[in-house]
Amino acid sequence: MKINKLFLAVLFSVVVFNLNILDTVLADFTVIKPGAVLVNKSMELSGQLRLDLSAKVEEALDKGIPLAIEVEYRLFRIRKFIWDAQIADWSFTHSIQYHALSRQYLVRGHGLDASSVESFTTLQEALIFMGTLDGLVLPLPEQLAETIDPKNNHGYRAQVRARLVIESLPAPLRPVAYTSSDWRLNTGWVSWKIAD
Amino acid sequence: MENSGLSRYATGIIPISVLSVLLLSALLMMNAATQNSEMFGHLYSTLLVINVLGGVLLLSLIALNLFRLVMQYHNRVMGSRLTLRLLAMLVSVAVVPVTIVFIFSLQAINKGIDSWFDVEIEQAMDDALVLGRTAFDTFKDDLLAKAKIMSNELEGSSNTVALTALDLLREQYKLTELTLYSQEGRVIASSSEAGPDIRSLLPSQPNKTILSQVRQGLNYANLDPVEGGELQLRVVVPVYGHEVGSPLRMLQVLQQLPRRYSKLGESVQSAFAEYEKLVYLRGPLKFGFTLSLSMVALLTMLIAVSAAIYAARRFVSPIRDLAEGTEAVAQGHYDKQLPEQGHDEFAILVRSFNKMTRRIKQAQSDINKSKTEADVQRTYLETVLAHLSSGVLSFDKESRLQTYNRAAEQILGIDLSGWPASDISELIEKHPDLNEFISSLEHAVTEKREEWQQEIVIVGATGRRTLMLRGAAMPVVRTKKSGYVVVFDDVTTLIRxxxxxxxxxxxxxxxxxxxxxxxxxxxxxxxxxxxxxxxxxxxxxxxxxxxxxxxxxxxxxxxxxxxxxxxxxQPAKLLLQAVQINPLVQDIAELYGANQEDPEQVKDVRGLTIKLDLAKDLPEIEADPERLKQVLHNLVLNAVHALTEVKKPVLYLSTSKIQNGGADYIELKAHDNGKGFPNDVLAHLFEPYVTSKEKGTGLGLAIVKKIVEEHNGIISADNQQQGGACVYIQLPVKR
Missing domain, CATH: 1.10.287 (Helix Hairpins)
Structure with missing residues (x-):
């Protein structure tokens, strides 16, 4: 019985440790120079999401499998002694699909506009377009916009995460995607302090 | 069996059934999701996890059940062997077909999925796509040529008249939209078939890549899918100024393809995309179906196993009850009753069993009753026998001693407790003095006499005794010879x-x-x-x-x-009074000692020494002292006469208190150092005219006996082992 418990504990810690490692090492999505300012009752972002697809994912995309990439933003008020308070969050899902007839990559949704469709002749262009944070303006909720003042309190903190949404993949692909590191494309939460 | 709540939940049929139904439905939904069902697509992963967890749970429950069953088997719990055997049978019946179906299904699915894909179809799809592209390329080239012409025409027009020029050109070439951009990408003028874009009030903007490409003097022409499944051609060409150094402008031409072409193009695109997707998903699809099928097979097997466990338990339960019941009956618990359930053959069996045990119990109780009655009868008979003054012996047909009573032992003077079941002839070897008694019995048995009566004389340690024998053969019960019974009385005293x-x-x-x-x-x-x-x-x-x-x-x-x-x-004329015996004995002893001078007495008592051994504190007796003195006289004279030939004649007189038959007696013992009584005289010693002496009336001891018996006393005589005659007189103590 003792051995069993010990074994389970070791297995559990190995799995958790590995998951964490995998999450950071294999995250092909990265955030470059993230930045944000709070102006005009909104959060204006800067920086770039580098959405590098693994070969497997790229192959799937080229074979007509649409990919959904969810980008989430969070805004925290920094507190001194306890954890920071999350005061706003946004989430957008963009999708990319290969259009064989026109030999173009179609990107649906950009920024706040979910219905926009943009076409690109190369995947690289499409991904850069999808990952562009520069000029993205996220409106703050009404009541929050009134009270927000970066100079007061201890400041604010923003977080961003971009990830490939496995649940949006065709059902047969999901078990494979869940169990393969090739499909684990995630920036993880990237956090930075908003300049005064 | 320890039937705790948790254990009941773990081993009962309801949790397994519920779990099975849930899992099967989850599996059905998952299977639907694998085939891209809209309904369950978004639940696929959840269902998969539910199924895996459920499978593990089911497996654990089965493992728990099997473990318990195996433990029961090891502990030799009644019915566990049969349950296991039945379980093995049911499981093999269920698992083997499922496995076969599973293997064949797996092959069929793989082949089925493979058969979806065909090289020719693939080629056809590719060709269709190429055809589409070629068709649209023609449109594109045509539009590009037009765009170039328009670009040339616009070279000379300034920005201010550009709108008019664009309108004209759009009308002329029947285009959807014409937009002129500055080098920086700002809209200079735009002409649209439907007016400016209603949504954004802006013409459809080419992206930065296109703009930068055109700035470098390259043309851009491509097919653009737009919202609503429509297709449009987008051509962007540079518009050069006539003057050197004038800024570059860019003309974007948008041409909505005819609806029919659009539809066909989109159809080819979606079919191709779907086919490509299927080709790509072939592996994952196979994996998904294999997974579903494996889970179906596994769940079916698990459900079959759990159903088998339940069925085996259910089936074996009445058999186990019966086995336990039989075991209990075998161990003597005749009141065992089994619970009667259902109306099947088992129920009939259980009812029959219950009826049987009830009857056995009834029979057992009757037997016990009869046994008790027999015991009472036997005890009664034994009590009667034990208190009979007649001796009773019973023998079986093999002449083995079966029953005897105390009186028999007393009369025969032997201990019969060691003799039950022994052969009658063995008695003769041990007790030759009973020879005549046993011969008489054997004679009667040999002649098979139903009843007989005989008087016999036996001579043993207690002297010559006369026995009156009455024998009878026992009644024959159920053709079983039951031996015979002998009743006998010691009639010596009566005859005497x-x-x-x-x-x-x-x-x-x-x-x-x-x-x-x-x-x-x-x-x-x-x-x-x-x-x-x-x-x-x-x-x-x-x-x-x-x-x-x-x-x-x-x-x-x-x-x-x-x-x-x-x-x-003469009849007794006793003058009874309380008497101490010791003074009387002393008187007599002194009398004979004092009369030493008397020549007559001297002659008679010469040399006789009387030695006294008198117990102290003796209780009184009720007697006639004169008659007792006569007894003592007679005893002394008897000794004197008996010891004439003894050199130093001695007579010992002793008194003591004894118990006889539960009553207190004073015993007077007189013994001498002579030759003792001759054996032939001993038996008739106290009869009149019996004497061993030359002189004497032969009435001395007869009178002594008479007087003793008049006092309700007992007299007996024997020869001492060390020699010399001895007479015992026992007189009852005064109450």
Whole structure:
């Protein structure tokens, strides 16, 4: 019985440790120079999401499998002694699909506009377009916009995460995607302090 | 069985059934999701996890059940073997077909999925796509040529008149939208078939890549899918200025493809995309179906196994109950009743079992009752037998001793407790004195007499005794010979009493008949002597005197004898009073010691030493002291006469208190150092006229016995082992 418990504990810690490692090492999505300012009752972002697809994912995309990439933003008020308070969050899902007839990559949704469709002749262009944070303006909720003042309190903190949404993949692909590191494309939460 | 709540939940049929139904439905949904069902697509992963977890749970439950079953098997719990065997059978019946179906299904699915894809179809799809592209390329090239012409035409027009020029050109070439951009990408002028874009009030903007490409002097022409599944051609060309150094402008031409072309193009695109997707998903699809099928097979097997466990348990349950019941009955628990459930053959069996145990119990109780009654009867019989004064012996047909009573042991003078079931002939070897008794029995048995009666005499340690035997064959019960029974009484005392009575009568008559003529004879003899003495000479006188003297002496002697008989025969006239026996014994001893000077007595008692051993503090007895003295006289005289030939005759007189038959007695024991009683005399010692002495009336001990019996005492005699005769007199203590 003792051995069993010990074994389970070791297995559990190995799995958790590995998951964490995998999450950071294999995250092909990265955030470059993230930045944000709070102006005009909104959060204006800067920086770039580098959405590098693994070969497997790229192959799937080229074979007509649409990919959904969810980008989430969070805004925290920094507190001194306890954890920071999350005061706003946004989430957008963009999708990319290969259009064989026109030999173009179609990107649906950009920024706040979910219905926009943009076409690109190369995947690289499409991904850069999808990952562009520069000029993205996220409106703050009404009541929050009134009270927000970066100079007061201890400041604010923003977080961003971009990830490939496995649940949006065709059902047969999901078990494979869940169990393969090739499909684990995630920036993880990237956090930075908003300049005064 | 420890039936805790948790255990019941783990092993009951309901949780497994519920779990099975849930899992099967989850599996159905998952299977639907694998085939891209809109309904369950978004639940696919959840369902997969639910199924895996459910499968693990089900597997655990089955493992738990199997473990318990195996433990029961090891602990040899009733029914566990049968359950396991049944389970193995059911499982093999369920699992083998499922496995076969699984393998074939797997092959069928793989082949089925593979058969979706065909090289020709793939080629056709590719060709269709190429055809589409070629068709649209023609449109594109045509539009590009037009765009170039328009670009040339616009080269000379300034920005201010550009809008008019664009309108004209759009009308001329029947285009959807024409937009002129500055080098920086700002809209200079735009002309649209439907007016400016209603949504954004802006023309459809080419992206930065296109703009930068055109700035470098390259043309851009491509097919753009737009919202609503429509297709449009987008061509962007540079518009150069006439003057050197004038800024580059860019013309974007948008041409909505005819709806029919658009539809066809989109159809080819979506079919191709779907086919490509399927080709790509072939592997994952196979994996998904294999997974679903495996889970279906696994769940089916697990459900079959759990159903088998339940069925086996359910089936074996009544058998186990019956087995336990039979075991209980075998161990003597006849009140075992099993719960009656259902109406099937098992229920009939259980009912029959219950009926059987009830009957067995009834029979058992009847047997016990009969046994108790028999015990009571036997105890009653034994009590009666034990208190019978007659001896009773019963033998079986093999002449083995079956029953005896105390009286039999007392009468025969042997201990029969070691003899039950032993052969009658063995008794003879051990007790040769019972030879005549046993011969009589054997004789009767050999002759197969139903009843017989016989008087026999046996001579043993307690002397010569007369037994009256009555025997009978036992009744034959169910053709089983039951042996025979012998009842016998010791009639020695009775015969002796009769003899004593007869002797008493003889003595009385003798005394009467003889005594009467004796006095006239004596008187006549004396007168004769007196009268004829003077008439005779001296010799005659001497003879007469001697003769008359003889007559008178003999008559006197006869008188004494007759008186003795008379005394013996006379009924007792006892003057009873409380008496201490020790002073009487001492008186007699002193009397004989004091009369040493008496020549007569001296002669008789010469040399006799009387030694006394008297117990102290003896209780009183109720007796006639004179008669007791007579007893003592007689004993002493008897000893004197018996010890004439002994050099140093000694008579030991002792008194003691004893218990006999639950009553207190004073025992007077007189024994001498002579030769003892001759054996032939011993049996009749106390009968009148029995004597071993040359002199004596033969009434001494008879009178002693008579007096002792008048005092309700007991007298007996034997020869001491160290020699010498011994007489025991027991007199009851005064109450």
């Amino acid at each position: 009493a009769q003899r004593d009575a007869a002797w008493g009568e003889v003595a009385r008559r003798m005394a009467h008949e003889i005594k009467n003529p004796l006095t006239p004879i004596q008187l006549s003899a004396e007168r004769m002597q007196h009268k004829f003495k003077k008439q005779l000479n001296e010799a005659g006188q001497t003879m007469l005197e001697r003769s008359t003297r003889t007559i008178i002496d003999q008559v006197e002697s006869l008188k004494t004898m007759v008186n003795a008989f008379s005394d013996y025969a």
